[in-house]
Every structure is written in C-alpha cells, then in structure tokens.
Amino acid sequence: MTEQLQRILPTVQKPARYVGGEYGQVIKSKQEVDVRVAFCFPDTYEIGMSNIGMRILYGVMNDMPGVWCERVFTPWGDMEAQMRRHALPLYALESKDPVKEFDLIAFTVGYEMSYTNILNMLNLAGVPLRAKDRKGLKNLVFAGGACMYNPEPLADFLDFVSLGEGEEITKEILQLYRKAKLEDWEKEEFLRAVAQIPGVYVPSFYEPVYQEDGTLQAIVPNPSAPKTVLKRIVKDLDSAYYPTDTLVPSMEIVHDRTNVEVFRGCIRGCRFCQAGFCYRPVRAKSAQVLYHQAVASLESSGNDEITLSSLSTSDYKELDVFADKMLDYCIPRKIKLSLPSLRADNFSRELMLKLRKSGRSSLTFAPEAGTQRLRDAINKNVTEEEILTTCRIAFSGGWNAVKLYFMLGLPTETDEDVLGIAELVWKIIKEWKAYGSEKKRGLSINLSTAFFVPKPFTPFQWEAQITPEEYMRRVHLLQSAIKTKMVDYRYHGPELSRLEAVLARGDRRLGAVLEEAVKNGARLDSWEEYFRNDIWMEAFASCGLDPNFYACREFGKEEVFPWQTISIGLRREFFWHEREKAYQSLTTSDCRTQCAGCGANSLCPGGVCDA
Ligand code: SF4
Ligand code: SF4
The missing domain is CATH 3.80.30.20 (tm_1862 like domain)
Known part of the structure; x- marks a missing residue:
C-alpha cells in the first residue's frame, strides 16, 4: 500500500472499500503478464462486488495466461476528495497500480445514472476523457453491459463497445490486443481490426447526420465498419465459464451471498x-x-x-x-x-x-x-x-x-x-x-x-x-x-427517472452535457445524497439541448434511432x-406457450428457441 493511501484511509468512511486483499482475489506476477486490464465498475465497491457479470468476467480474463485483470470501483465522495487533495490517482485494488498504467480500461455499465462516474473515474485516473485525445494502444477504453445497447451518449469517450454477453467476445478482444501490442500497431489499425470481431462497435467509425428538427437523418458508417453490429450470446450455458472459486468481500456488500x-x-x-x-x-x-x-x-x-x-x-x-x-x-x-x-x-x-x-x-x-x-x-x-x-x-x-x-x-x-x-x-x-x-x-x-x-x-x-x-x-x-x-x-424521484430516459434514448450530442455536468460536480447520481438535478439542467442549457426532446417526446414510427446501428x-x-x-390492450403469449416471431430464434442453434 502506498504511503499516501495509508495516510488517507483512516480519514474516510468504510476504508475496506479501497484496500483489496480479499480471499479469492487474483494476484499475478507482472513479469508473466503482457496484457493488463483495469476492470472498472462505475459505482461503489458494495454495488460492484454484488454484480454477477463482473465476477464472471473477472474470472474469464484472469483465466487467460498472460492477462491480469484487476478491479476498480468508484470512490465515495470523501475518498475522492482525499485522493484529489493528495494527488493520488485512481488505482486498481489488486496491485494498487494507477489505472493509467494499464493497457485496457474496461467498464461494465448497467445503469444510465452511472455515466458521470465513468467520466469522473477517467478524470481521477488522469486519462483523457475523449477517445480522440488518447493516442496509441495504451489506455484503450471500452465498455459492455446492459446500457451499451445504446452507447451513444458515451460514444465520444469510448474507443469501442462490446455488445451482449462477454464470456467469449472478451477473450477475442484481449487476444487481438495482445497481437497488436506485440506487433506495435497504431491505435487506428487496432480499432479497424477489433471492429471486425462480431459484437464489437467502434463509435468513431460512424457519423451521425442530424435534421433541422434535431432528429437523426442517418448514421453513416465508414467503409471499414459493419452497417449493423449484432450482440453476442453464449449459446450453451452449461459449458460456459462460471466462477465457483469466488471473491469473498471483506466488508458487507449489497448482495452478500x-x-x-x-x-x-x-x-x-x-x-x-x-x-x-x-x-x-x-x-x-x-x-x-x-x-x-x-x-x-x-x-x-x-x-x-x-x-x-x-x-x-x-x-x-x-x-x-x-x-x-x-x-x-x-x-x-x-x-x-x-x-x-x-x-x-x-x-x-x-x-x-x-x-x-x-x-x-x-x-x-x-x-x-x-x-x-x-x-x-x-x-x-x-x-x-x-x-x-x-x-x-x-x-x-x-x-x-x-x-x-x-x-x-x-x-x-x-x-x-x-x-x-x-x-x-x-x-x-x-x-x-x-x-x-x-x-x-x-x-x-x-x-x-x-x-x-x-x-x-x-x-x-x-x-x-x-x-x-x-x-x-x-x-x-x-x-x-x-x-x-x-x-x-x-x-x-421524477428528476432522476427523467434523466434516465434522456440517457437511455440519447444520441452522442449528450456527450457534451455529460462532460459539462461532471465538470460542475455531477457524480454518484444514483445516490440521493449526491444527485443534483440543477447541475444537469445547467449543463443541458449551456450545451443548448433540451432534456424533454429525448425523454418526453414521442419518437416517429420510422425515425432513425440513435441505437440504429446496433442489433439485438x-x-x-x-x-x-x-x-x-x-x-388495444391485447396480450402476447409467452415464448413457451407460443412463439411470437420476434426474430431472436436466428441466434439459436438450428434457428429454434428452446424456451
Ligand atoms: S417477467 Fe417481464 S419484467 Fe420480468 S424480466 Fe421477464 S419480461 Fe422483464
Ligand atoms: S423467436 Fe424465440 S424469443 Fe422470439 S418470440 Fe419466438 S420463442 Fe420467443
């Protein structure tokens, strides 16, 4: 543990959030590792450690020889203040190394109101927020999770997005990254290659075109990008990775079981x-x-x-x-x-x-x-x-x-x-x-x-x-x-839910709003004690955008959605x-009673759902 951390910890609430060392954590020798991943959960330790997806992917990545995946959580406000005061950058729990030293910075995003935490964590890490300002292969930032079915509000900040279930695609991404690092590729070359992995979306390869009324006219892909990106699924759960040797938290978490x-x-x-x-x-x-x-x-x-x-x-x-x-x-x-x-x-x-x-x-x-x-x-x-x-x-x-x-x-x-x-x-x-x-x-x-x-x-x-x-x-x-x-x-609360709607259906113009809100203190928005609607409203006003355009407007039947490029x-x-x-208050049967023909069977072996 660094000296700075030792000085800070006694002054903050729940210091166990920030020390790691739990039973089941993965420690590897740096000499034997060539790809390091800072796996970030954009909320507190208690929430992140309860997340089953994070536990699965932590195991999947650490099972790969030569890869070391470490955890990073959002610090609570008191810890953030101390870290900034003592110039202690955001670090990973296992090695305590600064996030900035990692090859890849991965986020798992399950709730729209954690978007400000993502920006704030990058800022605390000393990593440029916007993807275009990060040069080279180091510190590539990518994200997966339920919110990434519309990643557009975060498009300017992410180098790429992993869509759907992560067990297989994450391994493919890391293998490609290893090759790119070994062969000293340019960032652009890596992005072009990673965009060819089914389920990977590279936002910078798509150009949104807006109409006068603010709606989208089109989203234009560049020649090296697929027109649509289909989410990935794991076809057989029985043979899929599952972490039975699990991390045991050293403090009470939300789902402590x-x-x-x-x-x-x-x-x-x-x-x-x-x-x-x-x-x-x-x-x-x-x-x-x-x-x-x-x-x-x-x-x-x-x-x-x-x-x-x-x-x-x-x-x-x-x-x-x-x-x-x-x-x-x-x-x-x-x-x-x-x-x-x-x-x-x-x-x-x-x-x-x-x-x-x-x-x-x-x-x-x-x-x-x-x-x-x-x-x-x-x-x-x-x-x-x-x-x-x-x-x-x-x-x-x-x-x-x-x-x-x-x-x-x-x-x-x-x-x-x-x-x-x-x-x-x-x-x-x-x-x-x-x-x-x-x-x-x-x-x-x-x-x-x-x-x-x-x-x-x-x-x-x-x-x-x-x-x-x-x-x-x-x-x-x-x-x-x-x-x-x-x-x-x-x-x-109504304000929080309205913002959730804005970010859920938002386009990439909202990146400026997010950046402005974070600059003015928005963070930990899902926590009542931190959420400040006034900061958000000021951010919308200063960016010339109306939250009701995204939340309270009925979208047109044929309207181009911001998430149009993505397919589930x-x-x-x-x-x-x-x-x-x-x-018409008409119901639809469940899949077991009768197939409603949604199209998801195309993802199943033999084209038939086993509902
Ligand atoms: S039962 Fe309904 S609400 Fe619950 S997960 Fe299924 S579709 Fe969603
Ligand atoms: S295709 Fe599969 S998921 Fe879709 S309605 Fe039919 S049974 Fe359900």
Whole structure:
C-alpha cells in the first residue's frame, strides 16, 4: 500500500472499500503478464462486488495466461476528495497500480445514472476523457453491459463497445490486443481490426447526420465498419465459464451471498422491459450443472445464503427438482435459499412451503400496474385473481410481509389505473384479514412505484415519458388513496427517472452535457445524497439541448434511432406490432406457450428457441 493511501484511509468512511486483499482475489506476477486490464465498475465497491457479470468476467480474463485483470470501483465522495487533495490517482485494488498504467480500461455499465462516474473515474485516473485525445494502444477504453445497447451518449469517450454477453467476445478482444501490442500497431489499425470481431462497435467509425428538427437523418458508417453490429450470446450455458472459486468481500456488500445464475433471457415479453428483450433467447443451465456450481460456490465462499438469479426464476423448467435437491443440501447446513423474481402466476403452495422452510420472510411481487386493462397493455400476464390467490396461500402459510412494485406513467395509464393500485392493495389486506395465520405480528406492505422510463429495444421505445410534474400528480393521487399504516409507500424521484430516459434514448450530442455536468460536480447520481438535478439542467442549457426532446417526446414510427446501428437480433416490426397491441390492450403469449416471431430464434442453434 502506498504511503499516501495509508495516510488517507483512516480519514474516510468504510476504508475496506479501497484496500483489496480479499480471499479469492487474483494476484499475478507482472513479469508473466503482457496484457493488463483495469476492470472498472462505475459505482461503489458494495454495488460492484454484488454484480454477477463482473465476477464472471473477472474470472474469464484472469483465466487467460498472460492477462491480469484487476478491479476498480468508484470512490465515495470523501475518498475522492482525499485522493484529489493528495494527488493520488485512481488505482486498481489488486496491485494498487494507477489505472493509467494499464493497457485496457474496461467498464461494465448497467445503469444510465452511472455515466458521470465513468467520466469522473477517467478524470481521477488522469486519462483523457475523449477517445480522440488518447493516442496509441495504451489506455484503450471500452465498455459492455446492459446500457451499451445504446452507447451513444458515451460514444465520444469510448474507443469501442462490446455488445451482449462477454464470456467469449472478451477473450477475442484481449487476444487481438495482445497481437497488436506485440506487433506495435497504431491505435487506428487496432480499432479497424477489433471492429471486425462480431459484437464489437467502434463509435468513431460512424457519423451521425442530424435534421433541422434535431432528429437523426442517418448514421453513416465508414467503409471499414459493419452497417449493423449484432450482440453476442453464449449459446450453451452449461459449458460456459462460471466462477465457483469466488471473491469473498471483506466488508458487507449489497448482495452478500452466493449467487448462481439459473438461466439467461426471459420467456415473457413485458412491453416496458429492456432486459426481457435484450437477453433473448432463453438459455437455461441444467439442474445438474447448477447444483454442482451452487455447492462448489457455497463451499469455497463459506456463505450462509444462496440466491438463484435470473430475470424470472420461477419460469425455470427444473425449478422444483433443483429446489428440492438444493434444500436437502441447505437445510442441514442452515443455509438460506432465496428465489428473487417470482411471478404471482406460478407461485405454487409447494414452492412457498419450501422457501419458508429455508427461512424466507417476505413475499415480493411486481404487478407493475393496478388494473387488468393496463397489465394487459404492458403484457404483464398476471391476473388479479392470481395475485390474490398467491397472497392467500402465502398468508395462510404464515407470511406477513409483502413487497409490491408498480410503475406510474406507463403508456395508456389513466387515473383509474393509478387508483387501481390502491384498490389492489386493499384487496391484499382483505386477504390477510381473512386468511393470515400470524395476525399478532400484523401485516406489512412495502409499496413502491417507479417512474416509467422508455427504453431502446422495447415495444415502448417510441413512447413519450410523462413530465415530472404529471408524475408527481399521479403519486399524490395514489398517496391520497392509501390511508392505512400497514402500507409504507415509497416512490422514485421524477428528476432522476427523467434523466434516465434522456440517457437511455440519447444520441452522442449528450456527450457534451455529460462532460459539462461532471465538470460542475455531477457524480454518484444514483445516490440521493449526491444527485443534483440543477447541475444537469445547467449543463443541458449551456450545451443548448433540451432534456424533454429525448425523454418526453414521442419518437416517429420510422425515425432513425440513435441505437440504429446496433442489433439485438429482434426485428423492429415486431416491436412496433407489440406497441400497437398495447394500445388495444391485447396480450402476447409467452415464448413457451407460443412463439411470437420476434426474430431472436436466428441466434439459436438450428434457428429454434428452446424456451
Ligand atoms: S417477467 Fe417481464 S419484467 Fe420480468 S424480466 Fe421477464 S419480461 Fe422483464
Ligand atoms: S423467436 Fe419466438 S420463442 Fe424465440 S424469443 Fe422470439 S418470440 Fe420467443
């Protein structure tokens, strides 16, 4: 540890965030390494260490001989201030070497409101922000992750983008980089070559042309760049890399437990859900492989809790078999098994009893909308009866805490839909009064509403977001309809969600806004104590851009999207058709019941989805 760091650490909160040295971290000899990657997570240690994607790719890269991948997280404000005061540049946890000394600087980006952290981290590292200002092969900056399906707001800062699942493409990128370094290529030569790897997007090879009204006329690729770049997927999850010798954090993190990934993709098609479409098609692990990975991870980490993660775990075909086997392992060892992402429509009594045996205490559902009409419009194929039946089963089995997640501002939403949330909550309370078996402890309902954000690659990608003022009116309407202490109602802040919409559907002109906002102090925006809407609004004004142009405007049917160059394998016409069905409150079956012809089957072996 450097002397500066030793001086700083006692003065900051949670110094364990900044020291590394955890069980399972990878240390390599610098003499045996020819490619060094600073793998940056643009949020705090606690959030980044809970990210399964980061853990997988850390293992994938470090499994490559000659490659050393180290972790870098965003420092909290107090640490950043001290680092700047003591001129301590951003460093990697394993070696404590400055990020500036690394060959590649990789970001994994899962949330739009972390964009300012990316710029701030580059600045703290002493690395030029704009790709054009970084010369040579050293310090190439690239990014992957869910937000990179529209990387345009970050286009000026990234040398290239890795689209889709990273297990295979990351290795190909690093192998190419090694060759380029060995042969002393120019940066341009490397970018031309990396753009030929399927799934790699090089923003500087594309020129956006704008019309007078500010919309895009075209995005023109240069001759060495592909017209569209298709995301990568891992076809067989059973044989894909999975880190069972996992890093054990030395402080409490957000998800402090073993996490095994059950499957990727989702058979549902909720029309607001970017993850549901972007991770298509569904690919599952076999129960046998999953069990082996779960037990090996528990044994190597010593964790006393395991969670099965996926977008919709209760849709896992082998869930019953797997849960039984897993509970046989967990219960005698006092290990808690949790299943997040349950859907009300397939939550069985048996499953509920099994979970209760392993110590689960709260029931979580995301009906998203308060009326059946709106649930049909968003294709959340769950009925009120299913929700109430689930609650009835759970209450009679001794559950007395429910978490409910809804959205406000969904396309076609009316006041009746907003008030429908309160009505549904009342019906749940009535179920508890009638069937609850643990009345003494009372019922606790945590009700949360998020502000609908239109996202690329969803049927609602064309939709306007309602204004923050209108959102707050709906929040107050709902608040006024809930008059019981059993319900703790929280809502997401409107300004943050509007910015999320701006960045989600934004073009590369927003790079200037990001830079200006960071210069004026924006960072850690996803944290309430740091988010400053005024800084953002000033940045928009000084760049001559209107946030409502991106968030609150309905995009034209044929409009050129900023993310037009990128393909997730699904057809645009499919999304438009789904949007039209939303306006008629028509639902679409899940992939297991009937294929809706989205196009993702083209990514599957033999052209057939195994939903
Ligand atoms: S069930 Fe719906 S909301 Fe959940 S991941 Fe699947 S598509 Fe998204
Ligand atoms: S091609 Fe059909 S089965 Fe496959 S993801 Fe699309 S809708 Fe679902």
